[in-house]
Amino acid sequence: MTAITDFVSYEAQGSVGVVTVNNPPVNALSVGVRAGIKGGVEAAIADDSVSAVVLACEGRTFIAGADITEFGKPPMEPGLHEVIGVIESSSKPVVAAIHGTALGGGLETALGCHYRVANGTAKVGLPEVKLGLLPGAGGTQRLPRVVGIPMALTMIAGGNPIGAKKALEVGLISEIIEGDLTEGAIAFAKKVVAEGRPLVKISDQNDKLEEAKSNPAIFDDFRKSIARKSRNFEAPENCIKAVEGSVNLPFAEGLKRERELFMELMQGEQSKAQQYFFFSERLANKIPDVPKDTPLIDINTAGIVGAGTMGGGIAMNFLQAGIPVTIVETTQEALDKGIGIIEANYAATVSKGRMKQEAMDKCMSLLTGTTSLEDLADVDIVIEAIFENMDVKKEIFGKLDAICKDGAILATNTSTLDIDEIGEATKRPEYVIGLHFFSPANVMKLLEEVRTKKTSATVMATCMALAKRIGKVPAMVGVCDGFVGNRMLAQRGEQANKLILEGAKLEDVDRVLFDFGMPMGPFAMSDLAGNDVGWRIRQGRGVTSPVADAICELGRFGQKTGDGYYHYEKGSRTPQPDPIVEDIIVKAARDxxxxRREVSDEEILKRCIYPMINEAAKILEEGIAARASDIDVIWVYGYGWPIYRGGPLRYADHIGLENIYNDLLKFKEEHGDEWTPAPLLEKLAKEGKGFKDL
Ligand SMILES: NC(=O)c1ccc[n+]([C@@H]2O[C@H](COP(=O)([O-])OP(=O)(O)OC[C@H]3O[C@@H](n4cnc5c(N)ncnc54)[C@H](O)[C@@H]3O)[C@@H](O)[C@H]2O)c1
Incomplete structure (x- = not known):
C-alpha cells in the first residue's frame, strides 16, 4: 500500500487499483483528501498492472461532504473540479464504492466516477441548500444528466438524501453490494472491464435532459411546488437556475453558470447565517460546566403526568423513539380522551402515508395508561405536564419523590414557574429539571432544558442525550420568568400591543413580521395558541392588557372559537381582519x-425585534443562557425564526449593535425607561463588538 497523502492511499489488488480515503470522522474533502484522490487515480492510471480503479473510504462513511472549515479561506489546490476532472477523464473505468453517506462534494466526486455501487444502507444527497448554498463542483450539471430534471430538482433544491434502493431505482448507482463493499466494488470493476462496458462520462450524457427541453414549464411548476417552504430563501432559487443551466447550456458553460450562482450565494448573508447556525446547533449540545465524560443515567422507560395538550404530544416523542411510556391522568375519562387523541394523531399520519400502520401499532403498544401515580414507581424519568399551578405542581412532585425509585429524574414541562421551588418540594432536588417542550410537542424541534441551582451534571447530560434520542434539539438555560424563549417573546408581545394602540393595524404588525420571515405575526400566533392562555396567566398575576383582555372577555379565544384578533370562517385557518376588533382597539386607545398616528413598517419591525435583543443581552449577563448562539437555536427551533437570518442575536450582529443601541436610545426618549439599553449591549456597542465576540 502506498500513501499518496496523509489521508489517501493506493494499492493494486490484482487487476484493480484501489484508492482509499481515510480522513476521520467523515472523510471530509479537505485539501489533503483532494490531492490524495487525484494522486491516487493518477497512480492507478500509470500502473500497468491494473485495468480499473475503485474509489473507497475507510471508517463509517464515504466522503460526507466538503471540509466546511475551509469555507471563506483562500482556495487551496487542487480544487474539487480538477480532481473530478482527473477521475472523469481517466482512461480506466473508475468505480465509487459508497457506504454511509455520500453527501455534497462526496456525491459530486462519485458523479465524476464512471460507475457507482453502494451497500444497502448507504445514502446519497446534495444537501448544500441547507447551508444556503448549491453544489458547486458540478453537482447541478451532472446529477440531472443521471436522474433527470424532476428528481435532480427535488434532491438539489430540497437537499434531502435518498437511500441506496431509491438511488438504484433512479439510476444513480448501478448495483447494491451485499457483503464486503470494497470486494464487491472490485468484482464490479472487473465485470466492467470483462464486458467491455463503456467509460460513462456523465458530462457527455444528454438524454435525460430532453424531457425538460420539450417541457420548460417543469421549472416553474417546481418553483410553485416549493414556494411556501422556500419563502424568502435565496439558495433554492439559485439551485433551480443552475439546474436550468444544465438544460439550456453546454456542459462547460453550465459549470460556469453553476459557479456564478454558487459565488452569489457564498458571498451573501443568508449562507453565512445558515453556516453559523449549523455550528450553533452543534455547540448548543455542549454545556460549558458539564464535562464530556459525565456518566449518564440509563433511560429505558418514561412516565408522563397529565395527558392534555402537552402530555400527549410529549408521550408521542418517546413512543416513536421506542421508549415505553406510562401516562397518568386524574380520571379514566380524561385518560381515555388523552390516549384517544394520541391514537387519532398517529392514525392521521398513517392515512397521509407518512407512517406505516405497523409503526403506529408498535407506538401504541408501548403506551400504558393509568390513573394511579403509584404506577410510576419503576420508571427512569417522569415528565410532569399538568396545569400551570405552583401548589398543585409542588404537591405532585412531593408525591413523585416518595413513589419513584432512587435515581429517577423528575422533570417538569412548566412554562412559567420557578423550578428551583418545585425541586425543593422533593428530597432529590439534584434530580429535578425543566424539560420545556413547545406546542405541538410532537412536532416542534426545540427542547428548552432548564437547570435549577441544584440540577446535577449527570441529570443535565442525560437529558441532553435524551433530547437527541427523541428527535429534539436541546438548549440548556437557567431559571427565570419565561426562561429564554418566552421571556424574549413577552417583550415582543408587549410592543405589538402598544403599537396597535398607537395606530398600527394589527394585520400590519403581523404582515411585517411574516415578511421578515417568521411563520406568522404575534396576533395570528396568539389566535393559534389560544388567547385564553395569556389571559389566565395575566389574571393569576393581577396584570391587565386592555385589548387582549377585552378580546377574551368576548370569548374570542382564537382559532378554536372561530374568533380572536381575527375572524376565521368555519373550517378555515385564514385570518380575516374584523371591524369589531378595530373598534376595541380604538376605544382602548381613547381610554x-x-x-393615534401612522406607524411605519420600519418602526413596527424595530419595536418588535429590538426589545427582544435587549432582553437577550440581559439574559446573557445573568448567565441564564451560556452563549448567544444558544439563544439563536431556541428562536429558530422554538419560534420559527428564519434560519437564513441565523437567529435574533446573529441578526443583531448583522445590523450592528451600535445601530441598535442608538435606536434603543431614540425609543427611550420617545417611550420611556423600558427602552434603556442592557449594560452588556451598551458595552459591546461602545467597543464596536457584537454578540459573536463574547
Ligand atoms: N400548551 C402549551 O402551549 C404549553 C407549552 C409549553 C408548556 N406548557 C406547560 O405544560 C403544562 C401542561 O399544559 P397543557 O397545555 O398540556 O394543559 P392541559 O390543560 O391541556 O393538560 C393538563 C392535563 O393534566 C391533567 N392533570 C391535572 N392534574 C393532574 C394530576 N394531578 N395527575 C394527572 N393528571 C393531571 C388534566 O386532567 C389535563 O388533562 C403546563 O405546565 C403548561 O404551562 C404548555
Whole structure:
C-alpha cells in the first residue's frame, strides 16, 4: 500500500487499483483528501498492472461532504473540479464504492466516477441548500444528466438524501453490494472491464435532459411546488437556475453558470447565517460546566403526568423513539380522551402515508395508561405536564419523590414557574429539571432544558442525550420568568400591543413580521395558541392588557372559537381582519388618552425585534443562557425564526449593535425607561463588538 497523502492511499489488488480515503470522522474533502484522490487515480492510471480503479473510504462513511472549515479561506489546490476532472477523464473505468453517506462534494466526486455501487444502507444527497448554498463542483450539471430534471430538482433544491434502493431505482448507482463493499466494488470493476462496458462520462450524457427541453414549464411548476417552504430563501432559487443551466447550456458553460450562482450565494448573508447556525446547533449540545465524560443515567422507560395538550404530544416523542411510556391522568375519562387523541394523531399520519400502520401499532403498544401515580414507581424519568399551578405542581412532585425509585429524574414541562421551588418540594432536588417542550410537542424541534441551582451534571447530560434520542434539539438555560424563549417573546408581545394602540393595524404588525420571515405575526400566533392562555396567566398575576383582555372577555379565544384578533370562517385557518376588533382597539386607545398616528413598517419591525435583543443581552449577563448562539437555536427551533437570518442575536450582529443601541436610545426618549439599553449591549456597542465576540 502506498500513501499518496496523509489521508489517501493506493494499492493494486490484482487487476484493480484501489484508492482509499481515510480522513476521520467523515472523510471530509479537505485539501489533503483532494490531492490524495487525484494522486491516487493518477497512480492507478500509470500502473500497468491494473485495468480499473475503485474509489473507497475507510471508517463509517464515504466522503460526507466538503471540509466546511475551509469555507471563506483562500482556495487551496487542487480544487474539487480538477480532481473530478482527473477521475472523469481517466482512461480506466473508475468505480465509487459508497457506504454511509455520500453527501455534497462526496456525491459530486462519485458523479465524476464512471460507475457507482453502494451497500444497502448507504445514502446519497446534495444537501448544500441547507447551508444556503448549491453544489458547486458540478453537482447541478451532472446529477440531472443521471436522474433527470424532476428528481435532480427535488434532491438539489430540497437537499434531502435518498437511500441506496431509491438511488438504484433512479439510476444513480448501478448495483447494491451485499457483503464486503470494497470486494464487491472490485468484482464490479472487473465485470466492467470483462464486458467491455463503456467509460460513462456523465458530462457527455444528454438524454435525460430532453424531457425538460420539450417541457420548460417543469421549472416553474417546481418553483410553485416549493414556494411556501422556500419563502424568502435565496439558495433554492439559485439551485433551480443552475439546474436550468444544465438544460439550456453546454456542459462547460453550465459549470460556469453553476459557479456564478454558487459565488452569489457564498458571498451573501443568508449562507453565512445558515453556516453559523449549523455550528450553533452543534455547540448548543455542549454545556460549558458539564464535562464530556459525565456518566449518564440509563433511560429505558418514561412516565408522563397529565395527558392534555402537552402530555400527549410529549408521550408521542418517546413512543416513536421506542421508549415505553406510562401516562397518568386524574380520571379514566380524561385518560381515555388523552390516549384517544394520541391514537387519532398517529392514525392521521398513517392515512397521509407518512407512517406505516405497523409503526403506529408498535407506538401504541408501548403506551400504558393509568390513573394511579403509584404506577410510576419503576420508571427512569417522569415528565410532569399538568396545569400551570405552583401548589398543585409542588404537591405532585412531593408525591413523585416518595413513589419513584432512587435515581429517577423528575422533570417538569412548566412554562412559567420557578423550578428551583418545585425541586425543593422533593428530597432529590439534584434530580429535578425543566424539560420545556413547545406546542405541538410532537412536532416542534426545540427542547428548552432548564437547570435549577441544584440540577446535577449527570441529570443535565442525560437529558441532553435524551433530547437527541427523541428527535429534539436541546438548549440548556437557567431559571427565570419565561426562561429564554418566552421571556424574549413577552417583550415582543408587549410592543405589538402598544403599537396597535398607537395606530398600527394589527394585520400590519403581523404582515411585517411574516415578511421578515417568521411563520406568522404575534396576533395570528396568539389566535393559534389560544388567547385564553395569556389571559389566565395575566389574571393569576393581577396584570391587565386592555385589548387582549377585552378580546377574551368576548370569548374570542382564537382559532378554536372561530374568533380572536381575527375572524376565521368555519373550517378555515385564514385570518380575516374584523371591524369589531378595530373598534376595541380604538376605544382602548381613547381610554388610555393615546393620540393615534401612522406607524411605519420600519418602526413596527424595530419595536418588535429590538426589545427582544435587549432582553437577550440581559439574559446573557445573568448567565441564564451560556452563549448567544444558544439563544439563536431556541428562536429558530422554538419560534420559527428564519434560519437564513441565523437567529435574533446573529441578526443583531448583522445590523450592528451600535445601530441598535442608538435606536434603543431614540425609543427611550420617545417611550420611556423600558427602552434603556442592557449594560452588556451598551458595552459591546461602545467597543464596536457584537454578540459573536463574547
Ligand atoms: N400548551 C402549551 O402551549 C404549553 C407549552 C409549553 C408548556 N406548557 C406547560 O405544560 C403544562 C401542561 O399544559 P397543557 O397545555 O398540556 O394543559 P392541559 O390543560 O391541556 O393538560 C393538563 C392535563 O393534566 C391533567 N392533570 C391535572 N392534574 C393532574 C394530576 N394531578 N395527575 C394527572 N393528571 C393531571 C388534566 O386532567 C389535563 O388533562 C403546563 O405546565 C403548561 O404551562 C404548555
Amino acid at each position: 388610555a388618552g393615546i393620540n
